Amino acid sequence: MASTTRPRRKVRERREDVRNRVLSAATEMMADGTPYTELPVQRIAERADVARSTFYLHFPDKSRLLIALAEQAVEELFGEAVIWWRADHAGGQDGVAHAMRQMIAAYREHRRVLDALGEVAGYDPDVAAFWRDRKRRFDEVVRDRLDAERRAGTVDPAMDVPATAQVLIWMVERTIAGHCRHDEGPGDERIARTLARVIWLTVYGMPPSPPGVPREPAAP
Known part of the structure; x- marks a missing residue:
């Protein structure tokens, strides 16, 4: 044997x-x-x-090579954000700011692979399917959390969960990609904190109350 x-x-x-x-x-x-x-x-x-x-x-072809290269890059890009979405949010915006810093750092480390992934996914069906699948997995994590928060009454009950998850994911991924192409690092903290604030207010901010009704923002 x-x-x-x-x-x-x-x-x-x-x-x-x-x-x-x-x-x-x-x-x-x-x-x-x-x-x-x-x-x-x-x-x-x-x-x-x-x-x-x-x-x-x-x-078998360069598409499979790119997918193999992108496996680790995408895991590191979304990894810290997944941890935040599944964690206790008692830390407020500081927790999501940390996740944004990690995403920016991961994008910088794997920028060439991630840029190639986005480009090739535009015309290669195998690469496109890989990229859609990874974003879908992340989307499910975000949706699950938003659904749980809505059931708990800690977010706006009128929130459109699928659309909100989609907008947040697109906003973060595109913002980080654009930022890293035009900034060598000095603006990372500013972008991380701005993204954190936008995400936090989108999730936990409440719409204005009708006139004469005190506004009580939801707290996770």
Whole structure:
């Protein structure tokens, strides 16, 4: 049994090594300034020190390579925000500001991959499906929390939960992407706190009361 398991483990390790080398090579080449769409498979394979045929054994096409690169990038982009949406919000805007800082940092670290993901998703159905699925998963987290808050009476009962979740996700993702393209870092804290305030007021702010009725804002 051991003699059978050991060769299988070695084969698996070799496959993982090749896969990691290809991913590292593509990442390094993009870090050098080459846009993902301009990376030829042959050059990626040469940088990874693998044969072109070996590349295709692991990645049938460049779309699958981009999806593999984007897996970690997207997880880190949404990870801290998911934690905040599922957490106790007793900390107020400070908690969401922390999540926004982490999202900005993740976007900066993986900017080239995330920019390529957004570009290629515009015309590649496989990449588009991957990106839609990851945003859908995040959307479900936001919707679940907003539904729970509405049932608890801590948000405006008239809130359109699906639309609110969609607007918040689009706003945050597009704002961070645009900010990171035009700001090298000095404005990160300002953007994080502004996003936090907008999110907090959108979720927990209440519409004005009718004239003569005291306004009692909801508190989570």
